[in-house]
Amino acid sequence: GRGAHVRRPLTILVGDSGVGKTSLLVQFDQGKFIPGSFSATVGIGFTNKVVPVDNVKVKLQIWDTAGQERFRSVTHAYYRDAHALLLLYDITSKSSFDNIRAWLTEIHEYAQSDVVIMLLGNKADMNSDRTIRREEGERLAREYSVPFMETSAKTGVNVELAFTAVAKELKSRAIQHPSEPKFKIHEYIEAQKEKSSCCGFF
Ligand code: GDP
Ligand code: MG
Numbered sequence: 243g244r245g246a247h248v249r250r251p252l253t254i255l256v257g258d259s260g261v262g263k264t265s266l267l268v269q270f271d272q273g274k275f276i277p278g279s280f281s282a283t284v285g286i287g288f289t290n291k292v293v294p295v296d297n298v299k300v301k302l303q304i305w306d307t308a309g310q311e312r313f314r315s316v317t318h319a320y321y322r323d324a325h326a327l328l329l330l331y332d333i334t335s336k337s338s339f340d341n342i343r344a345w346l347t348e349i350h351e352y353a354q355s356d357v358v359i360m361l362l363g364n365k366a367d368m369n370s371d372r373t374i375r376r377e378e379g380e381r382l383a384r385e386y387s388v389p390f391m392e393t394s395a396k397t398g399v400n401v402e403l404a405f406t407a408v409a410k411e412l413k414s415r416a417i418q419h420p421s422e423p424k425f426k427i428h429e430y431i432e433a434q435k436e437k438s439s440c441c442g443f444f
Contacts, residue, residue: 257330262364265395293409300409321352366392
Protein backbone atom coordinates (compact mmCIF):
# COMPACT_ATOMS: atom_id res chain seq x y z
CA GLY A 243 0.00 0.00 0.00
CA ARG A 244 0.95 3.59 0.14
CA GLY A 245 1.40 3.71 3.86
CA ALA A 246 3.35 6.55 5.27
CA HIS A 247 7.02 5.99 5.87
CA VAL A 248 9.26 7.34 8.51
CA ARG A 249 12.64 7.95 6.98
CA ARG A 250 15.52 6.25 8.71
CA PRO A 251 15.58 7.94 12.02
CA LEU A 252 18.96 7.43 13.63
CA THR A 253 19.19 5.31 16.73
CA ILE A 254 22.51 4.98 18.51
CA LEU A 255 23.60 2.41 21.06
CA VAL A 256 25.78 3.87 23.79
CA GLY A 257 27.22 2.71 27.08
CA ASP A 258 30.46 1.35 28.49
CA SER A 259 32.56 -1.16 26.62
CA GLY A 260 31.43 -4.73 27.27
CA VAL A 261 27.82 -4.01 28.24
CA GLY A 262 26.56 -5.81 25.14
CA LYS A 263 25.76 -3.08 22.61
CA THR A 264 26.98 -5.05 19.61
CA SER A 265 25.42 -8.26 20.89
CA LEU A 266 22.09 -6.51 21.34
CA LEU A 267 22.17 -5.20 17.79
CA VAL A 268 23.11 -8.62 16.42
CA GLN A 269 20.26 -10.20 18.40
CA PHE A 270 17.78 -7.65 17.09
CA ASP A 271 19.07 -7.83 13.52
CA GLN A 272 19.71 -11.55 13.16
CA GLY A 273 17.82 -13.10 16.07
CA LYS A 274 20.90 -14.83 17.41
CA PHE A 275 23.59 -14.52 20.03
CA ILE A 276 27.20 -14.97 19.08
CA PRO A 277 29.19 -15.57 22.27
CA GLY A 278 32.49 -13.80 22.69
CA SER A 279 33.40 -10.18 22.67
CA PHE A 280 32.96 -7.94 19.68
CA SER A 281 35.20 -5.37 21.30
CA ALA A 282 37.74 -5.61 18.53
CA THR A 283 35.16 -4.31 16.06
CA VAL A 284 36.54 -1.26 14.41
CA GLY A 285 34.87 2.09 14.47
CA ILE A 286 31.19 2.72 14.25
CA GLY A 287 28.89 0.54 12.18
CA PHE A 288 25.21 0.53 11.49
CA THR A 289 22.31 -1.72 10.59
CA ASN A 290 19.11 -0.79 8.81
CA LYS A 291 15.98 -2.43 10.18
CA VAL A 292 12.37 -2.00 9.19
CA VAL A 293 10.06 -2.13 12.18
CA PRO A 294 6.36 -2.34 11.30
CA VAL A 295 4.31 -0.07 13.51
CA ASP A 296 0.60 -0.31 12.78
CA ASN A 297 0.53 0.17 8.99
CA VAL A 298 3.68 2.21 8.85
CA LYS A 299 7.15 0.92 8.18
CA VAL A 300 9.57 2.62 10.48
CA LYS A 301 13.02 2.25 9.00
CA LEU A 302 15.48 2.45 11.80
CA GLN A 303 19.12 3.05 11.14
CA ILE A 304 20.85 1.77 14.24
CA TRP A 305 24.42 2.76 14.94
CA ASP A 306 26.68 0.79 17.20
CA THR A 307 29.53 2.54 18.93
CA ALA A 308 32.81 0.71 19.43
CA GLY A 309 36.13 1.87 20.72
CA GLN A 310 34.48 5.18 21.55
CA GLU A 311 33.06 4.17 24.86
CA ARG A 312 35.15 6.52 26.89
CA PHE A 313 33.39 9.70 27.73
CA ARG A 314 33.69 12.61 25.37
CA SER A 315 34.84 10.39 22.55
CA VAL A 316 31.55 9.45 20.89
CA THR A 317 31.67 12.05 18.18
CA HIS A 318 29.41 14.84 19.22
CA ALA A 319 27.94 14.98 15.73
CA TYR A 320 26.48 11.53 16.32
CA TYR A 321 24.65 12.74 19.39
CA ARG A 322 23.41 15.79 17.56
CA ASP A 323 21.99 13.73 14.70
CA ALA A 324 20.46 11.02 16.88
CA HIS A 325 16.70 10.67 17.09
CA ALA A 326 16.97 7.94 19.71
CA LEU A 327 19.64 6.70 22.08
CA LEU A 328 19.64 3.30 23.70
CA LEU A 329 21.81 3.63 26.78
CA LEU A 330 23.03 0.32 28.14
CA TYR A 331 24.60 -0.90 31.32
CA ASP A 332 25.38 -4.46 32.35
CA ILE A 333 23.43 -5.71 35.39
CA THR A 334 26.57 -7.59 36.52
CA SER A 335 28.80 -4.50 36.32
CA LYS A 336 28.41 -1.81 38.95
CA SER A 337 30.85 0.49 37.18
CA SER A 338 28.81 0.37 33.97
CA PHE A 339 25.74 1.34 36.02
CA ASP A 340 27.54 4.09 37.92
CA ASN A 341 28.70 5.55 34.61
CA ILE A 342 25.12 5.96 33.37
CA ARG A 343 24.89 9.36 35.06
CA ALA A 344 27.98 10.55 33.20
CA TRP A 345 26.54 9.24 29.94
CA LEU A 346 23.29 11.07 30.57
CA THR A 347 25.16 14.27 31.36
CA GLU A 348 26.99 14.01 28.09
CA ILE A 349 23.79 13.15 26.21
CA HIS A 350 21.98 16.13 27.69
CA GLU A 351 24.88 18.32 26.70
CA TYR A 352 25.17 17.23 23.07
CA ALA A 353 21.99 15.51 21.90
CA GLN A 354 18.81 17.20 20.70
CA SER A 355 16.59 18.05 23.63
CA ASP A 356 13.76 15.91 22.24
CA VAL A 357 15.91 12.81 21.63
CA VAL A 358 14.22 9.57 22.67
CA ILE A 359 16.31 7.96 25.41
CA MET A 360 15.82 4.46 26.76
CA LEU A 361 17.81 2.94 29.59
CA LEU A 362 18.53 -0.77 29.25
CA GLY A 363 19.98 -3.07 31.90
CA ASN A 364 21.48 -5.78 29.70
CA LYS A 365 22.60 -9.35 30.49
CA ALA A 366 19.38 -10.01 32.39
CA ASP A 367 20.01 -13.73 31.87
CA MET A 368 22.94 -13.51 34.31
CA ASN A 369 20.74 -13.16 37.36
CA SER A 370 23.09 -15.06 39.66
CA ASP A 371 25.92 -12.63 38.92
CA ARG A 372 23.72 -9.58 39.22
CA THR A 373 25.12 -6.62 41.15
CA ILE A 374 22.47 -4.08 40.16
CA ARG A 375 18.93 -4.81 41.27
CA ARG A 376 16.18 -4.08 38.82
CA GLU A 377 14.74 -1.55 41.27
CA GLU A 378 17.98 0.44 41.10
CA GLY A 379 17.66 0.66 37.33
CA GLU A 380 14.02 1.66 37.66
CA ARG A 381 14.84 4.33 40.21
CA LEU A 382 17.57 5.87 38.08
CA ALA A 383 15.31 5.82 35.03
CA ARG A 384 12.53 7.51 36.98
CA GLU A 385 14.94 10.18 38.17
CA TYR A 386 15.76 11.04 34.56
CA SER A 387 12.24 10.39 33.24
CA VAL A 388 13.40 7.81 30.74
CA PRO A 389 11.81 4.42 30.04
CA PHE A 390 13.64 1.39 31.34
CA MET A 391 13.74 -2.34 30.90
CA GLU A 392 16.12 -5.19 31.41
CA THR A 393 17.20 -7.02 28.27
CA SER A 394 19.25 -10.02 27.34
CA ALA A 395 21.15 -10.07 24.08
CA LYS A 396 21.73 -13.75 24.84
CA THR A 397 18.16 -14.99 25.31
CA GLY A 398 16.59 -12.14 23.35
CA VAL A 399 14.28 -11.17 26.19
CA ASN A 400 12.84 -7.69 25.63
CA VAL A 401 15.12 -6.97 22.69
CA GLU A 402 12.24 -6.65 20.21
CA LEU A 403 10.24 -4.70 22.76
CA ALA A 404 13.00 -2.15 23.30
CA PHE A 405 13.41 -1.37 19.61
CA THR A 406 9.67 -1.55 18.91
CA ALA A 407 8.94 0.94 21.68
CA VAL A 408 11.51 3.31 20.20
CA ALA A 409 10.08 2.84 16.70
CA LYS A 410 6.56 3.55 17.95
CA GLU A 411 7.69 6.68 19.71
CA LEU A 412 9.57 7.93 16.65
CA LYS A 413 6.62 7.18 14.40
CA SER A 414 4.21 9.03 16.62
CA ARG A 415 6.48 12.05 16.59
CA ALA A 416 7.06 12.00 12.84
CA ILE A 417 3.51 11.40 11.74
CA GLN A 418 1.02 13.39 13.71
CA HIS A 419 -2.54 12.19 13.49
CA PRO A 420 -4.56 14.83 15.31
CA SER A 421 -7.33 12.30 15.88
CA GLU A 422 -5.05 9.76 17.50
CA PRO A 423 -4.06 9.97 21.12
CA LYS A 424 -0.38 10.68 21.55
CA PHE A 425 1.75 7.57 21.94
CA LYS A 426 3.03 7.27 25.47
CA ILE A 427 6.19 5.22 25.56
CA HIS A 428 6.23 4.69 29.33
CA GLU A 429 2.65 3.42 29.34
CA TYR A 430 3.27 1.20 26.34
CA ILE A 431 6.27 -0.43 27.98
CA GLU A 432 4.47 -0.91 31.28
CA ALA A 433 1.55 -2.55 29.47
CA GLN A 434 3.89 -4.87 27.57
CA LYS A 435 5.69 -5.74 30.78
CA GLU A 436 2.40 -6.73 32.42
CA LYS A 437 1.41 -8.84 29.46
CA SER A 438 4.65 -10.79 29.53
CA SER A 439 4.96 -11.10 33.31
CA CYS A 440 4.12 -14.78 33.01
CA CYS A 441 7.05 -15.50 30.72
CA GLY A 442 10.31 -14.40 32.16
CA PHE A 443 10.11 -10.66 31.89
CA PHE A 444 12.81 -9.19 34.05
P1 GDP B 1 29.92 -4.03 23.66
O1 GDP B 1 31.35 -3.73 23.93
O2 GDP B 1 29.01 -3.14 24.47
O3 GDP B 1 29.56 -4.00 22.20
O4 GDP B 1 29.65 -5.52 24.19
P2 GDP B 1 29.68 -6.90 23.37
O5 GDP B 1 28.41 -7.04 22.56
O6 GDP B 1 30.96 -7.04 22.67
O7 GDP B 1 29.56 -7.94 24.58
C1 GDP B 1 30.56 -8.01 25.57
C2 GDP B 1 30.55 -9.39 26.19
O8 GDP B 1 29.32 -9.61 26.88
C3 GDP B 1 30.65 -10.52 25.17
O9 GDP B 1 31.38 -11.57 25.73
C4 GDP B 1 29.20 -10.92 24.96
O10 GDP B 1 29.07 -12.26 24.52
C5 GDP B 1 28.63 -10.73 26.34
N1 GDP B 1 27.21 -10.39 26.32
C6 GDP B 1 26.62 -9.36 25.68
N2 GDP B 1 25.32 -9.33 25.94
C7 GDP B 1 25.06 -10.35 26.77
C8 GDP B 1 23.87 -10.82 27.41
O11 GDP B 1 22.76 -10.29 27.29
N3 GDP B 1 24.01 -11.93 28.23
C9 GDP B 1 25.20 -12.53 28.42
N4 GDP B 1 25.23 -13.59 29.23
N5 GDP B 1 26.33 -12.11 27.83
C10 GDP B 1 26.26 -11.02 27.02
MG1 MG C 1 30.69 -3.45 20.58
